[in-house]
Amino acid sequence: MSLAQKILKGDIKAAARLIRDIDDGSESAIGELKKLFVQTGRAHIVGITGPPGVGKSTLMDKIIEALRAENKTVGVIAVDPSSPFSGGAFLGDRIRMQRHSLDEGVFIHSLATRGNLGGISRSTYDVIKVMDAMGRDVILVETVGVGQDEVDIGNTVDTAIVVLAPGLGDDIQAIKAGILEIGDIFVINKCDHEGSDTLEQELKIMLAMGDNRADHWHPPIYQTEALSGKGIEQLMAGIQLHYDMLHQKGLYQRRERELARFEFLEILRSSVMKRLQQQLSQNGELDRIEETLVKREKDPYTLVEEIMQKIMPR
Amino acid sequence: MSLAQKILKGDIKAAARLIRDIDDGSESAIGELKKLFVQTGRAHIVGITGPPGVGKSTLMDKIIEALRAENKTVGVIAVDPSSPFSGGAFLGDRIRMQRHSLDEGVFIHSLATRGNLGGISRSTYDVIKVMDAMGRDVILVETVGVGQDEVDIGNTVDTAIVVLAPGLGDDIQAIKAGILEIGDIFVINKCDHEGSDTLEQELKIMLAMGDNRADHWHPPIYQTEALSGKGIEQLMAGIQLHYDMLHQKGLYQRRERELARFEFLEILRSSVMKRLQQQLSQNGELDRIEETLVKREKDPYTLVEEIMQKIMPR
Numbered sequence: 001m002s003l004a005q006k007i008l009k010g011d012i013k014a015a016a017r018l019i020r021d022i023d024d025g026s027e028s029a030i031g032e033l034k035k036l037f038v039q040t041g042r043a044h045i046v047g048i049t050g051p052p053g054v055g056k057s058t059l060m061d062k063i064i065e066a067l068r069a070e071n072k073t074v075g076v077i078a079v080d081p082s083s084p085f086s087g088g089a090f091l092g093d094r095i096r097m098q099r100h101s102l103d104e105g106v107f108i109h110s111l112a113t114r115g116n117l118g119g120i121s122r123s124t125y126d127v128i129k130v131m132d133a134m135g136r137d138v139i140l141v142e143t144v145g146v147g148q149d150e151v152d153i154g155n156t157v158d159t160a161i162v163v164l165a166p167g168l169g170d171d172i173q174a175i176k177a178g179i180l181e182i183g184d185i186f187v188i189n190k191c192d193h194e195g196s197d198t199l200e201q202e203l204k205i206m207l208a209m210g211d212n213r214a215d216h217w218h219p220p221i222y223q224t225e226a227l228s229g230k231g232i233e234q235l236m237a238g239i240q241l242h243y244d245m246l247h248q249k250g251l252y253q254r255r256e257r258e259l260a261r262f263e264f265l266e267i268l269r270s271s272v273m274k275r276l277q278q279q280l281s282q283n284g285e286l287d288r289i290e291e292t293l294v295k296r297e298k299d300p301y302t303l304v305e306e307i308m309q310k311i312m313p314r
Numbered sequence: 315m316s317l318a319q320k321i322l323k324g325d326i327k328a329a330a331r332l333i334r335d336i337d338d339g340s341e342s343a344i345g346e347l348k349k350l351f352v353q354t355g356r357a358h359i360v361g362i363t364g365p366p367g368v369g370k371s372t373l374m375d376k377i378i379e380a381l382r383a384e385n386k387t388v389g390v391i392a393v394d395p396s397s398p399f400s401g402g403a404f405l406g407d408r409i410r411m412q413r414h415s416l417d418e419g420v421f422i423h424s425l426a427t428r429g430n431l432g433g434i435s436r437s438t439y440d441v442i443k444v445m446d447a448m449g450r451d452v453i454l455v456e457t458v459g460v461g462q463d464e465v466d467i468g469n470t471v472d473t474a475i476v477v478l479a480p481g482l483g484d485d486i487q488a489i490k491a492g493i494l495e496i497g498d499i500f501v502i503n504k505c506d507h508e509g510s511d512t513l514e515q516e517l518k519i520m521l522a523m524g525d526n527r528a529d530h531w532h533p534p535i536y537q538t539e540a541l542s543g544k545g546i547e548q549l550m551a552g553i554q555l556h557y558d559m560l561h562q563k564g565l566y567q568r569r570e571r572e573l574a575r576f577e578f579l580e581i582l583r584s585s586v587m588k589r590l591q592q593q594l595s596q597n598g599e600l601d602r603i604e605e606t607l608v609k610r611e612k613d614p615y616t617l618v619e620e621i622m623q624k625i626m627p628r
Contacts, residue, residue: 030615037613051365253608260607261600264614268590271618273583275626286575293574294567299351300578301344304585311626312589 004035007134012107015134019109022126033126036133041256043075043132044243047156049143049182050163055189058226059163060142064100066236067138075131075139076100076108079124107131125156125263156262158255159242161185164203166195180206183219184242187235191223215251217242276311318349321448326421329448333423336440347440350447355570357389357446358557361470363457363496364477369503372540373477374456378414380550381452389445389453390414390422393438421445439470439577470576472569473556475499478517480509494520497533498556501549505537529565531556590625 006014021029048063050056060076067074100106109127124141131139141157162183167190186203188196200221207219220238224231246252280286292298320328335343362377364370374390381388414420423441438455445453455471476497481504500517502510514535521533534552538545560566594600606612 034613034615037615038610041610051367053365257604257608260614261604264603264607264617265587265591267614267618268621269583269587271622272586272590272626273579275622276582276586277579289578290571290575293578294571296352296355299348300574300581301348301351303578304581307582308585308589312586 002032002035004032004133007032007036007130008039010135012104012134015107015130016109018130019127022123022130029126033129036129040129040132043128043136043139044159045128045132045139045141045157046239047141047143047160048163049160050165050187054163054165055226056142056163059187059189059224060140061100062224062226062229062232063140063236063239064106066232068100068103068105072137073105073135074100074107075128075134075136076106077124077127077131077139077141078108078110079141079143107134107136125266128156156259158246158252159184159239161187161239163187163189164199165190166193166199184217185235185238186219186221188221188223189226191231192225196223215245215249217245276307279311280307316346316349318346318447321346321350321444322353324449326418326448329421329444330423332444333441336437336444343440347443350443354443354446357442357450357453358473359442359446359453359455359471360553361455361457361474362477363474364479364501368477368479369540370456370477373501373503373538373546374454375414376538376540376543376546377454377550377553378420380546382414382417382419386451387419387449388414388421389442389448389450390420391438391441391445391453391455392422392424393455393457421448421450439580442470470573472560472566473498473553475501475553477501477503478513479504480507480513498531499549499552500533500535502535502537503540505545506539510537529559529563531559590621593625594621 003014003018007018018029018032021032046063048056048060064074064076100108109131128139128141160182162180162185164186165188186207188199188203190196200223203221207221220241222231222235222238224235226232246255277286280289289303292303293300317328317332321332332343332346335346360377362370362374378388378390414422423445442453442455474496476494476499478500479502500521502513502517504510514537517535521535534555536545536549536552538549540546560569591600594603603617606617607614
């Protein structure tokens with residue numbers, strides 16, 4: 001039986017093996033992914049993002065617990081390098097989170113170690129596909145920051161949860177750009193801390209100002225205290241509500257379309273660049289280009305045009 | 315006189331015009347950038363990065379002030395969407411920072427509004443080139459987060475300053491991955507806050523553990539209180555020290571080489587993808603691909619191989 005066949009039967013070891021192959025950039029992984037693709041598109045993909053220190057991982061922990069209580073199987077992909085799910089946090093947190101790793105219904109994979117350009121997103125898509133094909137009901141993707149990664153995640157998931165917490169300095173400023181648009185659900189975690197009501201007010205105002213979403217969805221705001229479990233039940237209902245809305249309004253199909261196009265272009269980009277780098281390295285051309293640039297004999301735009309002329313003549 | 319010629323004479327309006335053209339993706343901008351390229355490579359490019367809320371912008375403000383006191387001209391590129399330099403912060407901060415915009419010796423540009431994939435970095439390189447060609451002595455590039463952007467910045471600047479502050483929750487965890495390797499100088503800002511000495515100790519231990527830099531540079535740690543100006547003098551000396559070290563050890567040339575290669579590949583990537591997207595959109599092929607994928611008639615890897623066969627046959 002091929003890896004793909006085993007994975008389609010829900011085999012965890014086979015899935016872990018394929019994901020390792022994907023991480024290693026192995027050629028055979030592509031063959032297996034091809035076989036899996038037709039069986040994907042069933043999982044509910046939920047992104048969880050926000051700046052460091054807001055308690056994303058503790059929240060994830062509680063969301064996993066709640067999903068398991070509903071008998072749903074879960075896939076977890078931690079792209080956040082500081083996540084306890086990727087082994088990057090305090091030992092105590094790590095142990096607390098990793099109790100789930102004893103549960104066959106929770107499949108955890110960390111992509112945190114891949115620091116190469118563009119590597120994070122490409123692997124993420126592939127690993128989502130594997131977990132989807134395994135039959136996981138919900139796939140949680142944890143990312144950090146307020147940069148490009150978040151915009152990517154907005155393109156990748158069905159439901160994007162943005163987690164904030166009071167008292168993080170410029171928090172409300174930091175989320176202004178990009179992150180407000182991608183959030184389908186907002187969570188103010190550590191709601192027992194001072195300032196959570198103010199943060200909710202500010203957030204409400206900002207959401208109201210930018211309220212021109214094509215899907216007419218009004219992102220709800222939930223206050224949680226993940227450590228104690230407060231507010232988790234409401235949040236879970238909100239996640240379900242967003243999922244139902246996507247299906248009722250036919251938006252799930254539209255998201256799927258956007259994701260398909262985005263993903264295709266990502267794979268195309270990485271394939272083309274891999275091929276180009278191989279070609280340029282083979283005959284030492286890249287070294288010569290570097291030399292020419294450092295000596296400032298030619299500018300990079302002209303050099304790119306020359307290369308393009310050779311490889312993709314109009 | 316062409317835009318490029320004006321810029322080489324230090325014309326601020328011409329530089330602003332070209333940068334606007336770059337932002338708009340105008341074809342003519344490339345022509346001007348080509349002419350500027352041979353005149354670049356003279357500026358000291360300094361990256362300032364760190365999570366939101368550590369006071370990066372206030373620190374930038376003081377660094378600009380110190381550079382101006384030394385009669386150095388400054389270029390500022392704010393990639394951080396929450397930066398007051400990009401108009402994203404509290405009004406008070408914004409006004410305080412923007413006093414520099416009345417000084418012809420400080421040229422400020424914000425790239426914060428560009429949210430498109432890969433756009434941030436490409437534009438950043440080009441804008442750095444413009445400011446370099448203008449003859450700016452120091453170019454400050456402000457970014458936020460702990461994600462991929464930071465790794466890119468490490469590839470882009472001569473001196474990378476990582477700013478932290480005590481009391482940001484998981485701060486020491488968040489910086490573990492990637493950011494430790496790229497930091498040439500560490501700043502603990504808000505050093506009057508509780509916990510700054512502990513943070514310094516933790517940071518020292520982590521830096522000592524990872525101490526295998528090829529350049530044998532030991533990243534110094536400075537404690538600052540940017541609001542009052544405390545520690546800025548020492549930090550400025552540290553920035554100069556790192557610059558001197560780069561030149562004395564011949565490392566400046568190596569960095570230049572790495573940057574040249576990286577930048578060339580970035581321009582190549584964006585040119586190739588632009589061409590591909592044009593070709594695929596023209597005859598409706600991208601729409602057909604999307605349709606095929608959503609119906610799961612074919613997987614994206616097979617589709618990419620088919621396209622590659624057409625456009626870049628081996």
